Amino acid sequence: MFNPRPEIEYADTIVIKEFQEKKLVEMLDYLSNSSRYYQTLFSKNQIDIKEIQSIEDLKKLPVTTKEDLATYNQDFVCVHQEKIIDYITTSGTVGNPVSLMMTDIDLERLAYNEAISFTVAGCKASDIIQLTTTIDKRFMAGIAYFLGAKKMGAGIIRVGAGMPELQWDSILRFKPTVLIAVPSFILKLIDYAKKNNIDLKKSTIKKVICIGEPIRNINFEFNTLGLKIREEWPIDLYSTYASTEMATAFTECEHGAGGHHHPELIIVEFLDENDQTVGDEEPGEVTITTLGVEGMPLLRYKTGDICHHYNDKCACGRTTMRLGPVIGRKKQMIKYKGTTIFPFSIHEVLNSIEEIESYLIEVSTNEIGTDDILIKLSTKKPVDSKFEKELKDHFRAKLRVAPSILILEKAVLQSIQMPESGRKPILFIDNRIEAIS
Ligand SMILES: [Zn+2]
Structure with missing residues (x-):
């Protein structure tokens, strides 16, 4: 029988550690x-695996990078071809x-993972879940949601990506209780509802x-996007983080204090x-070792995602580690005037300033070989020189350093942000020598 609330998630941290070891x-x-x-x-590294008995011993092993996985892709496969069911590719961001x-x-492990993750977010067998993301195109996520909902005993409606009209038709027809969606798409659903008199x-x-x-944001308050959705449509929002390589999700509980870790996976x-x-307070690159994977297990795999983590017991009673929002990709890390910054923290500052209409962060390498940040922005109304000074003070208060600011006309900024092929405005441009090479 499937147990939606595994005991290990409520165990003492020492019990969890021994279980994982x-x-x-x-x-x-x-x-x-x-x-x-x-x-x-x-x-090659003369490693005797018998010497690796504890989590701490993992340090004796080299890490696995994305480049390793791409270069030696076939060498990671542990089974004969007849055992392989599903062929997947990563989205390649x-x-x-x-x-x-x-x-x-x-696939059974994936189903289990998603079923217990749905449970963390308070979903039950009586729920009907509408999937507004792609289930095919060689992606893993869609099939994970389907299998997880099936395992939990919930209903599932596979609408797929986009199509607000079909989404609303399904909502009105089948009365689902849960949506799985990219948050900015929820804004499109809200927009469609308003235009078509759907209450x-x-x-x-x-x-x-x-x-x-x-x-x-990193303090777990809703960011601008979260607030905007909630303002229009007062429903509960749960964040989830996962990647194809780890085939494991970190999903928030009702207390919204970070995605819960599943130590058995x-x-x-x-x-x-x-x-x-x-250190426990420092952000670090999420590095994972899969447990129970048969096809392509990974050891100390560096995901490239930078997160904070929290080890204190959650108000929901779970004792498992919680993962904060992804504050950046390792490749986007900026070393600015001796401080490490990720675009995420710059977005947070800029999104909180009422006067700003739109912006673009440009990072480049200066003549002494370190990073420079230039923020190009347009404002809703004309601003005086005081605005720039106040914005810089705001940056210093939040990030300890202030980037260069360039205020542009709306049309000028838009022409840089919107290349012919782009669908979304560009918010971050990396012109650093290392990024280009
Ligand atoms: Zn919790």
Whole structure:
């Protein structure tokens, strides 16, 4: 029988650690028997896996990068082709897409992962879940939601991406209670409802599981996007974070204080640029070791996502680690006047200023080889010189440093933000030498 609330999520942290270490030993044993990539890695680095018994011992192992996974892709596969069921590629937001293959066991693990993640967000077997994202195109997410809802015993409506009209037809026809959606798409649904006299307050939707975009800032308050949705449509918003490579989700509970870790599915480390563990207060790169994966397990895989993490017990009673919103990609990390900044924190500052209409962050390498930040922005009304000074003071208060500011006419800024092929305005341009090479 499927248990939607596994005991391990409420156990003492020491029990969780011991539980994970037992699974880690099994995983290393499996890799040394079945993974060509890790067999080579162990022998090249003269690693005796018997010496890896604890989470701390993981430090003795080299990390696996996205480049490793792309370059030696086939060597990561641990099973014969007959065992592979689902063929997937990563969405390739950074670099080329990478292939991943899942066995029946992996699909079962994925279903379990999503079912317990839905449970964290308060979903039940009696819910009807409407999926507003793609289920095909070699993506993993859609199939995960479908399998998870099925495992939980909930109903599911596979509408797919876009099509506000069909989304509303499904909402009115089948009366779903939960939407899985990219938060900015919710704004489109709200817009459609308003134009077509659909009463949002009377809809059956109770909550949205928000994917792909943050709805909160690092203090877990709703950000501008989250507030905008809630203002128009007073439904509950839950954030979830996942990636194809980890095949595991971190979903918020009703207290909205970070995505809950599932210790039976994944080991998480937070590393700095030199692959050293960061302090509990510091943001670090989410680095994962999958547990229970049969097709393509990963050991100390660096996701490129930078997050804060929280180890204190959650008000929901779960003792598992919680993950804050992704504050940036490692490649977007900016070293500015001795401070490390991610675009996320700059967005947060700019989004909070009422006068700003639109903006673009440009990062470049200056003549001494360090990073420079220039923010080009347009304002809703003409502003005087005091505005720039106040904005810089605001930056210093929030980020300790102030970037250069250039105020442009709305039309001028728009022409830079909107290249012919683009669908979304560009908010971040990386002109650094390293980024280009
Ligand atoms: Zn919680």
